[in-house]
Amino acid sequence: MYEFRTIDGPLPVMAVVDERLSTTTVCLSSKYGSRDDPSRDCGLAHVLEHVLMSAPVGPVPSFSEYVERLGGHANAETGLDRMLFYAQVHADDAEEITGLLQHAVLDPRWDERTLPQEKRAVFQELATAAADPSDVVQDAFLDHLFPGHPLGRPVGGTRETVERFDVAAMAAGHEERLLTAPLSLIVVGPAVPASADPLLAGVPATALARLGTAERDLASLPAPGPEQPVRWPDEFAWVCAGARSVGNHDPRRPHFNVLAQLLGSSPSSVLYRRLRGEAGLAYAFQSWNRGYGETGAWRVLAGVDAGNGDAALAVIRRALEEIATDGPKPDDLDSARRQAQMRIFTSVDAPLECARFLALRSGGPADWSPAAEVANIAAVSAADLREAAAQVLNGWRAVVRPEAP
Structure with missing residues (x-):
């Protein structure tokens, strides 16, 4: 131990x-x-x-x-x-x-x-x-x-x-x-x-004597760029889609982390079953949430072949819309929470990854610990995920590269 x-x-x-x-x-x-x-x-x-x-x-x-x-x-x-x-x-x-x-x-x-x-x-x-x-x-x-x-x-x-x-x-x-x-x-x-x-x-x-003597100047956040049509190229391309989430020490951060697992690249995820299994529209994709000081970014990154882009984005949006409206099914929620917790367990069990994991979370609440993080994930509810999915949909943006001229 x-x-x-x-x-x-x-x-x-x-x-x-x-x-x-x-x-x-x-x-x-x-x-x-x-x-x-x-x-x-x-x-x-x-x-x-x-x-x-x-x-x-x-x-x-x-x-x-x-x-x-x-x-x-x-x-x-x-x-x-x-x-x-x-x-x-x-x-x-x-x-x-x-x-x-x-x-x-x-x-x-x-x-x-x-x-x-x-x-x-x-x-x-x-x-x-x-x-x-x-x-x-x-x-x-x-x-x-x-x-x-x-x-x-x-x-x-x-x-x-x-x-x-x-x-x-x-x-x-x-x-x-x-x-x-x-x-x-x-x-x-x-x-x-x-x-x-x-x-x-x-x-x-x-x-x-100089350590930690300056406060970070948090520049006011502008509105996101206007949503624009995605210009798909006539070749394989990578699309990144998502929205702003919450800051690194926001108590809602675990909600977006679990949502990323719910729509992640694991065969147990909702998106894997639909995007890769049922529709066959993407082989390589992943979802993750990254918190910063005052905000965060939740995103999906997917590689799509020519002609599959709009259909792939439609599958991703439909999955988010269903979660925002009805919430995840109980077994899918349980699986996503377990996946998010396992990421913590595997990080803590590997010394180098453990050090990076702790470093990226330092400076937060004094009572934070890996065990507390696991407990916070266990407490994420279907209602929490409905709100997180609704926030992602409300700020939804998508960008592709390479992009058609």
């Missing part, structure tokens, strides 16, 4: 302690994401993430390389409203790596050679994403859902914005945005390393 702990301090800690584990996963989470970048510097957070993981730290050439040489795994990711930096290592290396991670992220050494190298990597990442319509369509969907708003901007920025960044811009973004955003440390392992305390890890007091 694992023990879930929260520890207050200059860097709050969320920990899952399981003495049976032979590895320790440590994750530093910052509530600085791409939405917090100035509009002319879109992509700054993403490039900064690359630089911090690849720059020299302490006596080693880079945090990522050092962890991998120990046989561990290190990575980082930037989202719309959060950055994660994490590593999974043998428990014997946990003290050193936990302290080193904090130095890499909170007290970096700026190196003129690292930035050009990582900008080239980002250019390749942007090119890869631009060549994948299933990726492009999601950016287009969020842009349509949040027009002119930071949540509608691409996380990675553009080649033009990335090209302008210099070391001074990296240092300013780190000092003014990453450090001052709320941060937390997540540990999953047989014990909590003493170096989880940044003072014991030797992080300078000047850096710690």
Whole structure:
């Protein structure tokens, strides 16, 4: 059995302690994401993430390389409203790596050679994403859902914005945005390393004094872009459809999560039976809900062949309309709740996924825990799903890529 702990301090800690584990996963989470970048510097957070993981730290050439040489795994990711930096290592290396991670992220050494190298990597990442319509369509969907708003901007920025960044811009973004955003440390392992305390890890007091001192500027949400006819191409395409949902810490978030399972890609879902089984209109599709600070996005992503697009969207809408009117059947509701709960169980059971799961939920109610999340899902009712489905239908938007001219 694992023990879930929260520890207050200059860097709050969320920990899952399981003495049976032979590895320790440590994750530093910052509530600085791409939405917090100035509009002319879109992509700054993403490039900064690359630089911090690849720059020299302490006596080693880079945090990522050092962890991998120990046989561990290190990575980082930037989202719309959060950055994660994490590593999974043998428990014997946990003290050193936990302290080193904090130095890499909170007290970096700026190196003129690292930035050009990582900008080239980002250019390749942007090119890869631009060549994948299933990726492009999601950016287009969020842009349509949040027009002119930071949540509608691409996380990675553009080649033009990335090209302008210099070391001074990296240092300013780190000092003014990453450090001052709320941060937390997540540990999953047989014990909590003493170096989880940044003072014991030797992080300078000047850096710690700035942690969490700034409030996120939540720009007012504009109305979604006007609903427009979908221009289907004469080829296979990806369609992303859905609507705004609720924020990450809104008590209704589990309702939209369960709705995503009810219309997900599992053979137990309503949509699987209709879209793939009965109509044979889509093979690859998925549904999910993502909460941000003040709002969220519920969506379905489906790959459809030429000539099947309108019919596929009609099947999805009919399923939502039936749920909004009559609610789900009891056995379908029970299955969707179990699917949503199982996603939590499987995340908690895998140390690295557990750390990411906790990181994405840090900063919420003080009494939150994985067990509380499971209980909240169990309490989702048919009436809750009727309201969630009605909200999705009311804000419904659909975008396709590639798009016919």
